[in-house]
Amino acid sequence: MDYIAIKTKLQNYTVGIAGAGGLGSNCAAALVRVGIGKLIIADFDVIEESNLNRQFYFRDQLGEKKVLALRQNLERINPDVELEMHDCKLGHEEIISIYHSCDVIVEAFDKAEMKQMIIDTVLTEFPEKSLVVGLGLAGFGQSNSIRLHQNGKMYICGDRQTETSTTWPPIAPRVGMVAHMQANTVLEILLNK
Amino acid sequence: MEITLNNRIEIIDRQTLTVKELLDYKTFTFKLLVVKINGDFVKKENYEGREVHDGDDVMVLHLISGG
Numbered sequence: 001m002d003y004i005a006i007k008t009k010l011q012n013y014t015v016g017i018a019g020a021g022g023l024g025s026n027c028a029a030a031l032v033r034v035g036i037g038k039l040i041i042a043d044f045d046v047i048e049e050s051n052l053n054r055q056f057y058f059r060d061q062l063g064e065k066k067v068l069a070l071r072q073n074l075e076r077i078n079p080d081v082e083l084e085m086h087d088c089k090l091g092h093e094e095i096i097s098i099y100h101s102c103d104v105i106v107e108a109f110d111k112a113e114m115k116q117m118i119i120d121t122v123l124t125e126f127p128e129k130s131l132v133v134g135l136g137l138a139g140f141g142q143s144n145s146i147r148l149h150q151n152g153k154m155y156i157c158g159d160r161q162t163e164t165s166t167t168w169p170p171i172a173p174r175v176g177m178v179a180h181m182q183a184n185t186v187l188e189i190l191l192n193k
Numbered sequence: 194m195e196i197t198l199n200n201r202i203e204i205i206d207r208q209t210l211t212v213k214e215l216l217d218y219k220t221f222t223f224k225l226l227v228v229k230i231n232g233d234f235v236k237k238e239n240y241e242g243r244e245v246h247d248g249d250d251v252m253v254l255h256l257i258s259g260g
Contacts, residue, residue: 019260021260022260023260024260108260110258110259110260111258111260112225112256112257112258113225113256115258116227116256119227120227120234120236123227123229123234124234124236127234134259134260135254135256135257135259136257137259137260138259151229151232151252152229152232154229156254160254160255160257162257162259163257163258163259164257164258164259170259170260175259175260
């Protein structure tokens with residue numbers, strides 16, 4: 001498949017991203033660069049200074065809603081991608097209503113409780129949909145520990161071990177590696193359809 | 194019985210056991226888990242009712258924060 005064929009095929013698909021932090025903002029940027037058809041992104045948060053070490057935002061966007069700032073940043077890369085942004089906190093019901101039309105859903109939350117909630121929701125409500133989870137990305141180094149693990153239609157990207165803490169902070173390179181591995185997995189799923 | 198647990202062969206000296214018993218046996222005390230058996234998602238409320246059988250492929254995923 002040549003690059004034109006790849007781009008043409010990707011225009012037909014909608015990808016949902018749950019969360020617009022370190023995983024979601026960087027995964028979205030990669031998918032916009034390759035020209036995915038449509039992205040549906042939801043997050044309730046505002047940009048804080050501590051986010052700038054890994055998230056796809058800029059200093060002059062501090063205090064702005066992440067979904068609004070991310071829309072601006074993504075449109076500056078590729079205005080042809082359709083963007084549907086939701087400024088809301090996601091729960092079981094919101095995930096069902098917001099992501100029901102997506103071909104693939106990317107889990108891009110920070111907190112473990114939220115990761116469990118979306119995995120439960122998607123595996124129960126949308127068992128036919130592919131779900132790409134980011135799990136284990138804290139610290140630095142150990143590049144080879146970051147892997148893709150597949151179980152049915154659930155794909156796990158990350159080392160599945162390093163949890164963020166004061167001594168294991170989330171930092172740009174490894175967060176970016178997992179976010180891009182999620183985007184790469186989305187492409188693999190869609191281009192093999 | 195012999196099962197595959199997280200891609201590794203696990204031999205357990207029982208004919209059958211529930212998901213809850215398996216988690217206790219392996220001392221998987223983590224609060225946030227996702228369990229799948231042969232690709233099927235097992236909800237938390239079914240851990241005591243769902244049995245694991247010889248030959249099953251079981252995935253127990255520990256959810257950790259970071260993103």
